[in-house]
Amino acid sequence: MGKKLTTAVAVSLVGALGLSACGASEAAGGDKATTINLVAYSTPQTAFTSIEKAFQKTPAGKGVDFSESYGPSGDQSRAVAGGQPADFVNFSLESDVTRLVDTKLVDADWKAQTGHDGIVADSVVVLVVRKGNPKHITGWDDLVKPGVGIVTPNPASSGGARWNTLAAYGHVIADGGTEDEAKAYLTKYFKNAVSLPGSARDALTSFTSGNGDVLVSYENEAILARQKGADIDYIVPDQTLLIETPAAVTVDAPKAAADFRDFLFTKPAQADFLASGYRPVIDGVTGEVQGANDPANPFPAPKQLLTIAKDFGGWDAAGKKFFDEENGIVTKIQVATGTSE
Template sequence: MRIRAVGAALLALALSACGTGSGGGGAATTLSLVGFAVPKAANNAIQREWAKTPDGEGVSWQESYGASGDQSRAVAGGLDADYVHFSLEGDVTRLVEKGLVAPEWNAGPTKGIVSTSVVVIAVRKGNPKGIKGWDDIVKPGVGIVTPNPGSSGSARWNILAAYGHAQANGLDAEAFTTKFFENVVALPGSGRDATTAFTGGTGDVLLTYENEAILARQNGEDFDYVIPDTTLLIENPGAVLKNADPKAAKWLEFVLGKTGQTEFAKTGFRPLIEGITVEVPGANDPANPYPAPKKLQTIAADFGGWPAANKKFFGDDGLITKIQKQTGKS
């Protein structure tokens, strides 16, 4: 019995050793990443590169991806997270209000932003409807697919891009946005679900992130996309939670560095760092994947920031909320 007990103890020690991280013999680290659906491929590519560094060696990941607002509410409700990557600033500030993220989360050089893109219009192969910009998608007979702004951050970017076009070009923005919703044929829960609906045959156009269009084409989907003359800069925040493993801060540093931003660029995101040049399959011009739009609007400059935009457009009495109800597209 003593021999068996000693053997059992040795076996336990051996199993414990199997669970330690490589390199320094310390305990293995598992980081929990909670994010919106679209950047999963980019984050996974960055994780593989980080694993090659001393900070990332031996780190494993527990991940949850879905619609940005839903994911933020889940973390606020108790879902474990070390690092969050959301579509909208408000989805992080919700966690600040809950005491889960430090108020100074956006004090760095990028103001908390870890990935950027622009709103584009995906169209069927060959562009049979002749879509050149925003005015074409509100014409009769054009079916629009865009995510639901009640759950999806990408939906809010899309809708404000359309509204911003009308506003910048002297149109009645409310009337234009009403026509927009009259043409909506599907409001999926997330940006990724919207892409799936469009590639499955729903609608004539898909409002989406440029990176989502590029990634889908990299994965074999056969459609075209148009960068409108006036579009909106998409800025996605990332933050480390207060009680996160210290490795999470090292991860965020890596994400914002050259290697991390290069991996973002490869999967369709516009890098935050200047001087990153990569060929990007799936882009309209792989050698020049991220051309400057003629007019690039921002939430801060053109909509007064997200707190003001959310109140004006997406609150219970918000303009978009009312238009959705009026058009039966709530």
């Protein structure tokens, strides 16, 4: 139909790119301070703002500063592989860390270094709608009805988009459908796309600016948007996908970067993730979450929770099957529907 997709350009908040990987700089009084170059995907910025302050109050965090860069996960990973300074990385996909392993910037055993497979926070894919849900969207099937405009980030740049797309595809299989039926669903899904921004955060901005009828997004993004006053509702579909966000330190990073990574698995840090709408990855971190559908029970268990490992064979297999630049299922569908740019 020749529809024009609106694209938001992610703004990378990079400070002092000329810093070396070790990040040493002169502090007041002539003491050496350590700067951690933190490079992350677009959504955890609010959580990290609080977590960094808490870390700086610990003995390991004394004298530590942060230089931050946020943007689409794939773009951020490629930037680091291309030379952008990074001591600590947090991406939305394991494959974006794997790229840095392949370029010898992250140790191959990065998962084992934490005891949590490197996953610092969880979420699930949800459907964000206008306040009052005027299109009466209750689940995935409603997204492909005529007249429903979908906003979702672009799988070519955004890790969030890949989670979203696999959740959309996977719900068909989980409901007893075939792979051909799942492909047919995705074709309708992308035909209904009216905005494919570069990152999950840009997709949220596009939606709250008035584009589309439904935003496919992270649960934590919907919660944080409501905390900031966005006039939206969100639905946790009956079939959805567990989002697992990995973090790692680079091989030449200062010890403070590893200390910061380890701090993320403490209860104070996980409580900050929880307050920003993420599902904690350690036991014993609970509490009310403002902006959730039910603040007292913020993270209901979906009827069917898909995982990358169990339902898609892991990110290596999923990446090749769905997102290969020439033969991926999603790549071909986007080309056929004119949504690849």
